[in-house]
Amino acid sequence: MTMEIEVKALLAGFIGTVILGFIIIPILRKLKIGQVVRDDGPKSHLKKSGTPTMGGIIMLIVILAVSCIIATKYPGVLPVALVTLGYGFIGFIDDFIKLVLKNPKGLKPSLKMLGLIIVAVAFMVYLVHINYGTETYIPILKDYIVLPEWLYIVGSVFVILACTNSLNLTDGLDGLAASVTTVIMIFFTCIAIIFGSKEMSGFSALVAGCTLGFLLFNGYPAKVFMGDTGSLALGGAFCSVAIMLKMPLILVVVAGICVIEAISVILQVAYFKITGGKRLFKMAPIHHHLELSGMKEMDIVTTFTYITAGLAIASYFML
Secondary structure (H helix, E strand, O other): OOOOHHHHHHHHHHHHHHHHHHHHHHHHHOOOOOOHHHHHHHHHHHHOOOOEEHHHHHHHHHHHHEEEHHHHHHHHHHHHHHHHHHHHHHHHHHHHHHHHOOOOOOOHHHHHHHHHHHHHHHHHHHHOOOOOOEEEEOOOOOOEEEHHHHHHHHHHHHHHHHHHHHHHHHHOOOOOHHHHHHHHHHHHHHHHHHOOHHHHHHHHHHHHHHHHHHHHHHOOOOOOOHHHHHHHHHHHHHHHHHHHHHOOOHHHHHOOOHHHHHHHHHHHHHHHHHHHOOOOOOOOOOOHHHHHHOOHHHHHHHHHHHHHHHHHHHHHHHO
């Protein structure tokens, strides 16, 4: 089986992101679109204040441009590209309000969630409309089950929203979200090749190439942050790919780090309310707890990336 499309997509994503990075990052710096660091966070993060952010637009532009090229031969790539665009656009609006209009609250949470829901629902209704099927692969059992359309749509929308927001929470350390996403997208590239989906293998390889290229600028010490523009776009990308491959449930395992990050925030909030102000962790998400406990930022990113790689291998054997 030839892997020509995957190799070309990965290289295009990597090279395109690197080239565009050298062009856009200086522009972000000149416009003074810089990161605002929380005062109650790790003190080591204060030096990151002013670092250019909204860098996710670099990857988003490359993903859309290359996806259009891939679509000339494999049009099935367009739905996931549009989900990525939709989520990236919502993140861009949020970043724009915070960083350009200088409104720290950003896009109203209710409007932000509404936008994410609309994009997810539109994506799922489209799949049902074209009779893509409601078969869902159950890992461990290694078999498909056919779900009622309403349950398939509601369940998939929930998965998209949960995983996308989980990745958004994971984006708190230099290179963390990009590293985790790279491993996840390489996993889906391999799975798509095995299942014979050229559209999804090409798109997954493209996103992996973009995140690898972005890491040259986003790795410690970061020269640019992706912002919600990047984290929401990447979350939308790997969630929609999982659904197109009929494997949304495998995200619980392969994106386990994102799940743990989200659970740590939920537990922190719940414990705070139940105990009247006490904290379960020094700070949530859990990567900040580890950092405040003395673990170096680079070590946390490396550890979480290795764990994701291990979860990807475990996910493969569960299929």
